[in-house]
Amino acid sequence: MVNQINGLKDIYKLLVNERKIGGAIEAESLRLRTGEVYKHAVITHVDLLGSAIYSLGFVTEDQENMIINISELSLLQKPKFKRICEMNNQAYKLVKTKEKLKYLKRLCDINLGSSNVIFLEEAKLIIEDIGFAAVSSEIDTNLIFPKDNVYSIA
Structure with a gap:
């Protein structure tokens, strides 16, 4: 099952319910404002303050855990909900x-x-x-x- 994600609030809801539904959110690529591009980044955390999203955590293909301020995110290309066995990020x-x-x-x-x-x-x-x-x-x-x-x- 591969499902398209429509926004950061969707990602947050899926992460909160991870134990009930399994899977993870994987983006085809994630680009920062500085120009760095991470292929097959897996979104692991979305931080909220009230209803405002202020940071995003993800894991790269090199198994680096990164946390960025949401203002540093330039592009999140094709984020999809996938089962673990369907993921491209092998790490x-x-x-x-x-x-x-x-x-x-x-x-x-x-x-x-x-x-x-x-x-x-x-x-x-x-x-x-x-x-x-x-x-x-x-x-x-x-x-x-x-x-x-x-x-x-x-």
Whole structure:
């Protein structure tokens, strides 16, 4: 799922709800007033004072965390909401995948033997976000995706 973002307020709302929806906001490029251009910048934070946005945090492809005053932003080209597994910024993708995988392992350990609906929804969201390939080698997904409805005809 790749969705176009229409403004900084949209980015803020998506970041606030990151745990509920997963994913991240990646811009095709981000240019500062000084002329510096960062390809595939991932927006990580938007700071508000009341209803006014005053700073923006992002991660570059070189895994640099940068915080800029909003007045320093010249162009944010094609910001899109993407799942972690769909991202072009490989540095951020690797870090976020490891972070979410660690969280998912802990979540599975805590809910071992339980089929709590809330746990299953959150686990499925994380797997959808980071991709089944990243999860299947690390975690037994039979707990999350039971194969109860598989029948053999022989």
